[in-house]
Amino acid sequence: MLLQHFIIIGFLLSLAVLLLVAMETCPSSGMPGIPGIPGLPGRDGRDGVKGDTGERGAQWSSSLGPQKGQRGxxxxxxxxxxxxxxxxxxxxxxxxxxxxxxxPGEPGTVGLQQQAAFSVARGTTEFPDKASLIVFKQVITNINNDYNTNTGRFRCRVPGMYYFVFHASLEDKLCVLLKLDNKLLTSFCDHRRIKRHVTSGGLAVYVSRGQEVWLETKDYRGMTGRYTGYSIFSGFLLHPY
Incomplete structure (x- = not known):
């Protein structure tokens, strides 16, 4: 009975093997199917367990000691x-x-343009008229003809601070007025009656361009001029502005 069972089981196993071989060797007669939709990405797996610490490296052994690496x-x-x-x-x-x-800088020409000075003499023995402008005819110095020998007036060309002075030879009493554009700046009077003496006076004043300066007599006019003693009127620029 047991032997029959083994025979039946062996037969069935042989039949099963033949069927499997037939299925693999026989070509399929159907058309390939449409590929399926890709599945969703799977989740990341869990982190693995931390590994063990590695062994310590060998110690540097050299007579020179530790060496510094090259600069990167x-x-x-x-x-x-x-x-x-x-x-x-x-x-x-x-x-x-x-x-x-x-x-020092090189010499320029500006300084020459800023010069102003005159000295003129009254070369006559006649007294000037009473209460009149005194005219000095003889030129000693007259830069750029700023003093007019016809009118007796100095006309300012370079504005600045000027000094005006007169020296008069007298044979009688004298009063002299120094004027700037008809404005009285000062007066000088000598009431002595000494024959042939000298008087003088001066003043520093600012003069603008185009203004005029002159001398006038008052009531006394004993100014003269001769070779033994001139009467002189002078003016010069102290500092331009």
Missing amino acids: DPGPRGHQGKLGQSGERGKPGSLGNIGLPGD
């Missing part, structure tokens, strides 16, 4: 940072030392 190449330059806020203004520094004098 510089990295790329970073972007420029934002401009920071301005700091507070610092206190003024201490005064520096005085510098050495510079070399």
